[in-house]
Amino acid sequence: MKIVKKNISCSIPEGFVQEIHKIVGKNGVITNPSDMTPYLEETRGIYVGASPAIIRPKDTLQVSKIVAMCSKENIGIVPQGGNTGLCGGGVASGELIINLERMNEIRSIDTINYTITVDAGCILSDLQRVSEENDRFFPLSLGAEGSCQIGGNLSTNAGGTSVLRYGNARELALGLEVVLSDGRIWNGLSGLRKDNTGYDLKQLFIGAEGTLGIITGAVLKLFPLPRERQTVFVANKDLESILKLLSLARNCSGDTVSAFEFIPRIGIDLSLKHMPETVDPLSDKHDWYTLIEFESGTSGNGLDKVMEMFLNEALENNLIIDGVIAQSEEQRHKLWFIREAMVLAQKPEGASIKNDISVPISKIPDFISKADKVVKKICPGIRPIAFGHIGDGNVHYNLQQPLDIEEESFMSLRENLNESIMDLVQSLGGSFSAEHGIGILKVPEMVIYKTKIELELMKLLKDTLDPNNILNPGKIL
Ligand SMILES: Cc1cc2nc3c(=O)[nH]c(=O)nc-3n(C[C@H](O)[C@H](O)[C@H](O)COP(=O)(O)OP(=O)(O)OC[C@H]3O[C@@H](n4cnc5c(N)ncnc54)[C@H](O)[C@@H]3O)c2cc1C
Structure with a gap:
């Protein structure tokens, strides 16, 4: 566990927060420690921040006035939204937090x-x-x-x-x-x-x-607005057939595939264990599953027939083993629940090291088989959980601790495990952060995997747009 809790690094001049209070009004400033907690802790519990105050402006003009004041006094600011980010980008280490929750029109x-x-x-x-x-x-x-x-x-x-x-x-x-x-x-x-x-x-x-x-x-x-959706949950024997299935789905449906998510068996097992509402949708167990959705802007134009044709062709070509089509909105939600529950079900299973990587779609099977070998060599008994937006080449390659070791000794392998995975991602032409960003968590990877010229250009932009480095200092670069 990584706790960022520095002393308040930027000294706030006396009366500064009171001046801001005048701009944002009665409910615009939070300084009470217990009320501040949700703004200082983030989703994963990796970081706990520190800030002199949470500022909640009501409109753009208020934001502008506050930032102008901070600029004049060289006071650091962390902009914050719902604080659901997964890389610690919204965590403050002494800066003022400007949360936009009251600007919701x-x-x-x-x-x-x-x-x-x-x-x-x-x-x-x-x-x-x-x-x-x-x-x-x-x-x-x-x-x-x-x-x-x-x-x-x-x-x-x-x-x-x-x-x-x-x-x-x-x-x-x-x-x-x-x-x-x-x-x-x-x-x-x-x-x-x-x-x-x-x-x-x-x-x-x-x-x-x-x-x-x-x-x-x-x-x-x-x-x-989509008028019709067809949602299907299918079992697959391997990742190669999932990729062929993706091509087939795009071709058969006139490219109306709106979601194509892959799920490993261990994801379903963990959901069944920890999330009581989870239902195993198929009678037998299989190594891999895919949740596929087709969407159409018209209704009654035979999207169900398109889905049927697609599934028949997939069966004929051994790309799927079994499957279930959602017959109602309720069933659709149940199928999606499996995909969402497997993320939450990892928490009660002990320590988990999260990776959000992307590689060219065609290289996903290669990535997963090589990554599995590498991490199992470093940590025998480790439980890789690879899932996510396979249609975008985006794999959440999460590593669940073995059942028989202590959380701490597993986490001590984090750097070694991550480095091996990121080197592999790099060798396959991928990205070490597909959709979650950099925040504080991935700053070390920026230095290793971004080229000198990329870092120089980014620094040039930062220096030009924020010469005093008051906006979210320490993040990304
Ligand atoms: C259960 C769960 C599922 C998730 N699934 C996905 C997913 O599928 N795909 C995905 O991409 N992400 C996912 N995320 C991550 C997260 O939800 C997203 O990163 C989201 O976009 C962050 O929005 P937020 O308002 O919570 O931002 P915050 O967490 O508050 O901030 C994120 C970053 O943006 C900056 N920021 C926030 N608001 C502003 C602003 N108005 N101006 C300038 N900077 C700002 C912050 O300083 C910080 O650096 C998931 C998170 C959870 C908890």
Whole structure:
């Protein structure tokens, strides 16, 4: 366990927080230690932060004023959304935390332009709901959608389960509003799909994890609301057949595959053990499973027949062994629950080392078989759990401790295990962080696996946009 709890590193001038209080009003500042806890601890319990205060502005102007004050006094800031990030990007080590939870308005929705304009503090599931109420679809979807904020999603360039069809957060943003490190507001809230007028500035802030500016608003792409979905859970004998199945699914369905997730048997076993609502969907046990969803913007046009054709062809070609099609929304949720429960079910099983890597899709079987061999050599009895968004080449390669060793002695192997996996990822042309970002957790990997010129360019951007290094210092670089 890694605890970051430095002494308050930036000294806050006397009366500074009181001045901020005047800007944000009554409920805008939290300094009571017990009320601060949820903002200081993160999802995985790896880090516990420290901050003089949690600041909760109500609008962009308030953010701008606070940042201008911090800039003048050289005070560090950690922008924070729902605090669901998995790399410690929202953890403060003495800086002020600016949490955007009170900036949660849907500013406007333009159904003709297929865009929605929102405050950055909007909860992702609220955004999905409002889009749906307006007969439109916002496709970003991930396990933390009930608490993460769109500003956090954009800042981590979140992926999730529908990247295959709709792209990640970066591809869903048309415009941004950003407060810069000196407090100026850049209003880039454009809903244009075509705008070739120089550098695409919004891209600088997407995936920047709050190190280049604070995203306060966004214009996002909407899509026609899916009218019909077909969801199937199938068993596969090996990873090679899962990849062939992916190609078949894309070809058979006219590329309407909206999700393609793989799950190992150990994931189902752990869910059955720790998550009481889990149901084993098939009667026999198999090594691998895939959860596949087809989506169509029209209904009654035979998506069920398309699914049937696809499954028949898959069976004929031995790409699947068995399967179950969701017959109702309730059954669909049960199938998705297995995918989500297996993440939570890893916690009660002891220590787990998480990896979020990507390799070219075709290299996934090679990666998993080589990685399994390497980690088992370092730690006999280790339980690798490889799962995730296989349709995007994204594997969550989690390592569960052996049953017969102490948590601490397993965690002492962390560096050795991770280094071997990351070297393998690198040799296969992959990335050491597919969708979770860098935060503090992956800073050492940046130094090892990014080229000198990439790091120099990033540093140049950081120095230009945040010359005093007040925005999320110590993250990414
Ligand atoms: C159960 C679970 C499932 C998850 N599944 C996925 C998944 O499938 N795919 C995926 O990509 N991620 C996933 N995540 C990770 C996490 O949910 C995402 O990274 C999410 O996008 C973070 O949003 P947040 O609002 O919680 O951001 P936070 O955790 O608060 O912050 C994340 C980073 O963004 C910065 N930040 C936040 N808001 C702003 C802002 N307005 N302006 C500038 N910087 C800001 C922070 O400083 C920090 O560096 C999952 C997490 C959990 C707990």
